[in-house]
């Protein structure tokens with residue numbers, strides 16, 4: 001039986017190979033240009049717990065939770081690697097024995113570098129670095145990305161180096177970026193790899209140069225990394241913004257712009273700090289393609 005099956009299979013396999021080789025050139029020319037193979041890893045950079053709902057202009061009973069997750073994403077594109085966000089605490093502050101590090105309302109268990117190392121990457125591999133905005137819970141390891149091309153909106157960069165204290169900003173976390181090779185954007189969108197697959201979308205308001213990221217994945221589909229366009233999902237229906245919003249009226253315009261983009265593209269929107277959203281997601285070493 002075995003021999004018979006082999007004998008039967010061999011010519012069939014050979015025929016299949018011959019047919020596919022003959023068909024290949026014509027099929028290739030008839031098909032649209034293949035989308036670049038992009039892989040997106042999601043990192044857990046800790047939690048921020050026990051925040052007061054009133055900071056977000058809500059009563060306690062109006063929101064499900066004010067406990068936040070802190071996240072960052074590594075986007076591996078054939079033309080280079082983009083790191084989006086950088087955690088809330090510099091890796092160097094984490095205890096060497098792996099025990100959790102606590103600072104105020106923040107708690108961090110794993111360094112960003114160790115999560116990148118677990119999938120074979122280091123900060124040095126990062127070609128492009130961008131944060132949604134200048135706040136300290138996004139710029140924890142910004143100084144480790146000084147070698148990368150920094151993509152930032154001019155309005156945020158101006159505030160970062162104006163020498164003036166700002167709420168939720170720690171200038172020591174990003175001081176090295178001042179002399180980084182910088183792609184400076186003027187409240188504009190930016191196509192990171194030039195093929196439409198990874199786009200920075202200007203969405204000011206939370207800070208003067210807040211931005212979000214639209215990643216077009218071949219299998220997963222488009223994903224909108226919303227940064228702090230919203231903090232609590234309850235902000236979507238109510239239109240409320242936190243007490244520390246830079247310019248709520250501008251935020252409303254940005255939210256409308258991003259919601260229209262989400263509708264047009266069918267993107268899934270991930271609110272950066274929303275625990276409920278991230279509870280259903282695959283963190284690194286798993287990935288999205």
Ligand SMILES: [Zn+2]
Pocket residue numbers: 135137138228273
């Ligand atoms: Zn934040």
